[in-house]
Amino acid sequence: MNIAAWLILLLPLFSAVVIGLGAFRSRKVSAAISVGAVVGSFLLTLLLIRAGGELRTSVTWLEFEGLQIDIGLQIDTLSKLMLCVVTGIGGLIHIFSLGYMKEDMDFSRYFAFLSLFVFSMIGIVLADNFVMMFIFWELVGISSYLLIGFWFDKSSAADAAKKAFLTNRVGDFGFLIGILMVWAALGSVGFADLSNALSGETAAVTGLAGFLIFCGAMGKSAQFPLHVWLPDAMEGPTPVSALIHAATMVAAGVYMLCRVFFLIDGTWAMEAIAWIGGLTSLMAALMAVQQDDIKRILAYSTLSQLGYMVMAVGLGSPDAAMFHLSTHASFKALLFLGAGSVIVALHHEQDIWKMGGLRDRMPRTYWTFFIGTMALCGVPLFSGFFSKEAIIDVALQSNLLLFLVAVFVALLTTFYMTRLFIVAFMGEPRSAQAKRAKESPALMTVPLLVLAVPSVLAGYYNAHAPNPLVLCASLVMLVFGMLVANTVYSGAKADPLPARFVWLAKAMRGRFWFDEMYQWLIDRVQENLAKLAEAIDRRVIAGLMVRGTHGTTELAGRVLRLTQTGNLKAYAFWFAIGMAALLVFTLS
């Protein structure tokens, strides 16, 4: 079984290396290796689940007295569930990519990067200690950078990749300091050791350490205030958005919080986490209401749903968070891939106002997208219903204000998804491309159909009887949201909201101007500091110490210049004098 666990991790790495070292010359071989690796990992995951039980295996990476860093795998219920999500949904996305990226000149490079990404993500899932998690955390950062900037010739894609990486780095900074604090307080970085150490003394880890660790999750899971990278990251190929921004990378933050929940439980960090999650879910849902790009709507929706999960962790229920994570992974991947199918059919048109009438032209995409939308809105009996109920239920029991936020977000979710669905798929085509749209090939629609199954059914593995109050609240919101969106957008030629709510719509479209604020801050603080440092370097340090254009500095320079001739003989001479002085000095 140990071998199986290692293979799950190493197969995708093997794929990335082999493609990188030469298999890239053949598109078919590259794709086969990459898809084979992820499917292999998935099958081995199923094998492990069948075998049951827990498993720990590790090799030492670095070892000192008092600091041992392992590359260790921890297979338990939590990591098995996450492995299923990552390799299962990841595998379908690989297959979808075969069709989506068919025309791309860098087809092989794409699959090498996908494999690298899956390897890094599996590393996070299996990590049994903080440092290993941080290592793979960084690797996920870089492989997502490579994927987001896959079309790097395009300036916007290159910029988006850079922004994603740097925003994540800010979070990682907190994460690293948090790890150091935990290690200093408890003497280990291994999760098992930490858990044992904690059981002895209570609350040995401060809320500050917990919060700093959460900063890492803030970056990866795109929580406020580090959420700004995710919408831009839609510059990557659409299957990448499905992989990174629905099923895996953004879920890594939530997964990590669940993994180290024992450390943060009971500290003030929990409160902060819950509020940041709630705030993110609200803000992102508001932004989603006024976006016109199909992928951006889904991106903001992802932010909002991640906010739900983070809030659930903060409110003390990692189970609810993981539940929603797993259902969300399948239906959001379905929605992203559905969007990808639409985008390909419309020759890379992403504006929903240039779509319309796709229902009859792309029936399979339409129906699967429909299922995804229902699941996301939380229509009863779809998977999203159960997991969302679970989170709202947790909120109701511990924090009334956050409960209200969660319910309001549910309303907004229904509203913007209905808007997207009606505008993109119903009514008449609003552009020439939409008129000519054709259903995508089977390579792309089959993964959609396969993903539709868990989008409906995934909720049942953990379904509880819903709390009546929660059920009522969310059903009212669901119906209300759908009705309003239907009234506003059914048959609309353009969005009527901006005309009616000028300022609100502007703020929503402008994403509440966070990017502008950050840019201003970076320009004022970072750039000015850098300018200052450079000026000191040029004028003061270099100037005073060597350039010496004035007075004594110049004089000293001139005298010294006589000795520094660049002439080998002169140096040999000085060297000999030095040695002679040394000898005289020591002999006397």
Added chain:
Amino acid sequence: MDWLLIIVLLPLLAAAAVGFVPGSQLRTIRGITLGASGLALLGALIAFCSFKVGGGLQFETKWTWVESLGLHFHLAADGINIGIILMGAIVAFAAACCADDITHRMKEFHILLNLMIGGILGAFASMDLFFFYFFHELALVPTFIMIGVWGRGANRNYATYKITLYLSLGALLALIGLIGVYVQTGAESFSIPDLIAKVRETPIDEAAQQWIFPLLMFGFGILVSLWPFHTWAPLGYGAAPTATAMLHAGVLKKFGLYGLIRVAIPMAPAGAQNWLGVLAWLALANLLYCGLVAVRQKDLNQLIGNSSVAHMGFIFLGIASLNVIGLTGAVLVMIAHGLLAALAFGLSGHLYRQTGSLDMSRMGGLLRQMPLAGTALLMALLAGCGLPGFANFAGEVTIFFAAWLAGLKTITVIAAWSALVIGGLYMMRAIRNILHGPRGDDWAKASDVNPLIATALGLLLAALMVFGFAPGLLTKGIESEVTKIVRLAKPAADASEAQATEVAVR
């Protein structure tokens, strides 16, 4: 086998051999240089692989030179320098491969290049204080001449003048410090192991330590571009020929750090206790301030130069932590940075040959234009911002743990910010400007690296990744040696720290 002797002698013999070849025989000259450095690399690899961790001094060559003074020609390797020698040999071979851009007075250049390689390897292999210093000067003097004669850019003369001034001053201060050590110990020997044995019994007078250590710290520090004595580095590397920059930034610069660990701390532990706090703050200045300066650079070589100065901050911080983890991390980063700096300067040298400019604002899309060089540069820049998988990360993260353990918490926090965020910022900007985006207009005719240079770069990358995946290959040997140094430096603190660790582990 006396592998070290072979490794050190080969380049020196090659220098002599090149001297006898007529200057018109370009291929012969290249062949001799490449052959010597290639064989030296092979020898270093064999030595590294057959090295026994914890086996004390190995591959020894010891010839008495001046009996009455205790002067020996003594080469030996232990856990600390075996990795550095291997790194030096790899970089030397890579630099020899990349030296084919020199066409003018090629014979003289190759004589100096071989001398420099021999000097570098000799300095790190020497266990005798005299030869330790002598070999360093043997490598340093050719550096100045190479920059002055074969350097590039309008600033060449000024750069030569400045680098010579700074490095000579640093070397001079260090020399005074070393003489101080020799005189104060009263040991009738220049042998470093003898000196250490001597101070273990009778430490140097504490008052004397208080001036010896700062002399060594600033002397060696200037050689390593310790803030605020760092401005020579970006300027000098910007003007230096490719091979010279690779060798100096990669290996020769590490001499100062090596001297701090090998000589300064064991000889003047009490001085070290007093002064390492200062060093920690200066290290932070390297990391933060030079990182900020790097953000502003528009020229690739200036960027690499400044970031390389910033990276020295990690090593200084590791040394300032004065614990086993920190010193091990410091040596690890020395090796990682040596490989990385050589890689980066090798690549920038290739780019410079294409258009004669390294202005990043005029570049773009080079990943498409030159896939091999582009990918290598991408990996080098990523390694430079501390990506796991490359040896730099292993060293840097180790140093963060060490500095935190040593109680330098504020410094660690700011250093982590500089490393993760500011380091990420300038590297990402460089990738964005050089490799990504639409192609720069001047670069339409630029060609990819030739197979020889590709081999050199591949070798450097491979070494970076091998040590990144398995840092234990290096750290086990380093740890066993630095433990002795830390014990020597803090005999009293040792017991209490072990106790603290025990408490922490429990």
